[in-house]
Amino acid sequence: MFTKKPYRAVGMMSGTSLDGIDVAEIVTDGDTIFEFGRSSYHAYDDQHRQVLRSGLGCWPHPDLDPLQRLVEQLHLAAAAEFEADIFGFHGQTLAHDPAGGRTHQIGNGQVLADQLGVPVAWDFRSRDVAHGGQGAPLAPFFHFACAKYCGVTDPIAILNLGGVGNITYVDPRYHDPAVEGAVLAFDTGPANAPINDAMMARFGVAYDENGRVAVQGHVDRDIVQRTLALDYFAAPAPKSLDRDAFAQVFDWISDAKDGDAIATLTQIVVATVVHAVAQLPQRPSSLWVTGGGRKNPVIMGELSHGLPCPVIPIEAVGLDGDMLEAQAFGYLAVRVARGLPISAPMTTGVPVLMEGGQIAHPQSRAATGPA
Numbered sequence: 518m519f520t521k522k523p524y525r526a527v528g529m530m531s532g533t534s535l536d537g538i539d540v541a542e543i544v545t546d547g548d549t550i551f552e553f554g555r556s557s558y559h560a561y562d563d564q565h566r567q568v569l570r571s572g573l574g575c576w577p578h579p580d581l582d583p584l585q586r587l588v589e590q591l592h593l594a595a596a597a598e599f600e601a602d603i604f605g606f607h608g609q610t611l612a613h614d615p616a617g618g619r620t621h622q623i624g625n626g627q628v629l630a631d632q633l634g635v636p637v638a639w640d641f642r643s644r645d646v647a648h649g650g651q652g653a654p655l656a657p658f659f660h661f662a663c664a665k666y667c668g669v670t671d672p673i674a675i676l677n678l679g680g681v682g683n684i685t686y687v688d689p690r691y692h693d694p695a696v697e698g699a700v701l702a703f704d705t706g707p708a709n710a711p712i713n714d715a716m717m718a719r720f721g722v723a724y725d726e727n728g729r730v731a732v733q734g735h736v737d738r739d740i741v742q743r744t745l746a747l748d749y750f751a752a753p754a755p756k757s758l759d760r761d762a763f764a765q766v767f768d769w770i771s772d773a774k775d776g777d778a779i780a781t782l783t784q785i786v787v788a789t790v791v792h793a794v795a796q797l798p799q800r801p802s803s804l805w806v807t808g809g810g811r812k813n814p815v816i817m818g819e820l821s822h823g824l825p826c827p828v829i830p831i832e833a834v835g836l837d838g839d840m841l842e843a844q845a846f847g848y849l850a851v852r853v854a855r856g857l858p859i860s861a862p863m864t865t866g867v868p869v870l871m872e873g874g875q876i877a878h879p880q881s882r883a884a885t886g887p888a
Contacts, residue, residue, distance in 0.1 A: 519603070519854035523551050527601040528847030529592055531609050533680025533760040534709045534809060535569050536723065537561045538595045539843035547851035550666040556840040559595040566723075572611045574761060576621050581611075588624040593632050604629065605850030606639040613642075613759040615651045630877035638850035640875045645860045650867025651757035654683040657702040657864040658852070659845040661687050661694035667834045674794065674801035675831070677842065678810025680710035681758050682790060685864075686797045695861055695870055701798060702864045703754035706744075706789030707763050709809050712782045714767070719775045728815030731783040734776030740769045744785050750792055755866040786810065787819040794824055807831040807838040849874065 523544050530539045538561075542554025561569065565587065572584045588609045596604060608624030626639025642652035660675045664687045672688045682705035691699035712731075713724045725731055744766055749756065766785065770778040794804065803826055810816050811830045821828045831838040849859050853874035860871045 518856065519547070519851060521546050521548070521855070524602040524851050525554065525600075526603050526605060526847035526850050527596065527599045528605040528607075528843040528845060528850060529595060530607050530843040530846055531588070531592070532842065533610055534713055535561065535566050535680075536809070538591060539840050540595045540599060541837070541840040541843035541847060542599065542601065543844045543847040545662070545848050545851050547848065547855045547857050548662070550662045550848070553837065553844060556837065556843065557595065557598065558839065559591070561591075565591065569609060572609075572623065575611050576619070581623060585623050585625065589628045592624065593629060596629070596633060601635060603635060603850045603854055604633060604637045605846035605848075606637050607641060607846050608639060610760070613652065613757070615646050615653075615757060618646060620646045620652045626875060626877040627880070630879045634879050636854065636879070637877045638853040638874045639877060641846070641849060641853070641859065641873055644873040645865050645867050645871050648867050648869075648871060650860055650865035650871060651755055652865060653704065653757035654685065654702045654864065655849060655859060656683075656842065656845040657685045657687075657700045658694045658859060659848045660685040660702075661689070661700050662848065663836060663841075664689045667836070669802075671802040672799060673803050673805060674797060675805045675807060676705070676790060678708040678786065678806065678808040678816065679842070680708060680713075680760050682706055682708035682786065682793075682810070683757075684790070684793050684797075686801065688798075695858055697863060698798070700861075700863055701754060703756050703793070704758040705793040706750070706758070706785065707766065707782070708786050710760050711763065711767060712779060712786070715770070715778055715782055719778065724809070725779055725783070725813065728783065728813045730776055730779040731813075731815045732780075734774070734778070734780030736784040737770070737773060737777060737781045740766065740781050741784050741788050743769065745788055745792060750789065754796060755862075755864060757865070783813070783815055784819065786816055787823060790820060791823045794826075801826050803827040803829060805829060805831040805834060805836070807836070807841045811838050
């Protein structure tokens with residue numbers, strides 16, 4: 518078991534946008550962030566992305582064994598250049614159904630621990646879901662630590678625009694993220710995933726670089742409003758989404774011209790975030806945007822226009838928007854190893870503070886990190 522002292526952790530994250538693996542170092546005791554270390558990004562090639570995409574929506578089955586081995590091999594290759602006391606391995610989310618009490622992140626942490634020779638924290642979401650939580654978002658306690666690291670004193674919100682959007686409200690006037698009122702988190706709605714899927718289907722490219730297609734199209738406001746009228750947006754937080762939770766929206770844009778389809782999907786991202794910010798306990802002093810969506814000037818411009826607070830890329834406060842989620846799972850790995858909670862009623866809706874994750878210790882050779 519880890520104790521309350523700084524450890525060098527390395528987190529690895531492959532998100533639902535299926536672009537690649539982020540790897541990042543962080544020095545933390547699971548409460549305080551002492552420093553951020555180096556990082557690297559390992560893009561998937563088209564073949565890897567196609568294999569990963571083939572498993573989306575699938576639950577554990579022997580047919581997925583080749584995909585699992587691919588996920589493990591790619592993460593091992595990405596981790597090889599790092600040394601750490603512990604690795605945080607999120608795996609690849611294929612399906613997420615908290616209402617049905619199940620979630621599926623493929624990849625076995627024991628395989629990585631045996632090869633890396635140090636403990637690996639993994640399977641972060643299952644216990645939360647099994648106890649009635651949403652299993653997501655899992656970064657809020659880390660976001661709280663980031664706000665403390667940055668020295669802010671007024672409430673802020675951190676918006677992650679990955680495959681799905683999620684937001685964390687942080688009140689840094691509290692000392693412990695597990696205290697009621699310190700954080701509130703939930704998924705805002707679809708983000709990059711439907712835009713990326715539509716770009717691949719219509720143009721054969723992975724994403725709308727710099728919003729170039731969206732800015733040329735016309736938004737179908739009726740589809741935006743139909744999306745906001747879906748039951749999810751009337752439900753109270755905390756709440757979470759599967760990558761393909763709004764598949765019907767894809768059907769709604771099927772007859773639209775290419776530019777109009779992308780413009781409409783982009784505006785849905787903006788509208789659902791504006792809706793989410795209105796649900797926060799109070800107006801944040803600023804909204805820090807991380808994830809790939811912050812690089813889309815159409816999204817950022819529309820958010821700045823539509824929200825009653827400054828909207829800034831997270832780099833403006835000295836954090837790394839490309840690596841924040843990987844850093845989060847390094848941070849959470851230390852919390853798992855210390856037996857600290859990683860989710861709470863105000864983050865995932867789980868009834869009580871919840872420890873989570875598993876620790877895989879190396880079996881094929883002696884561990885080089887703490888036991």
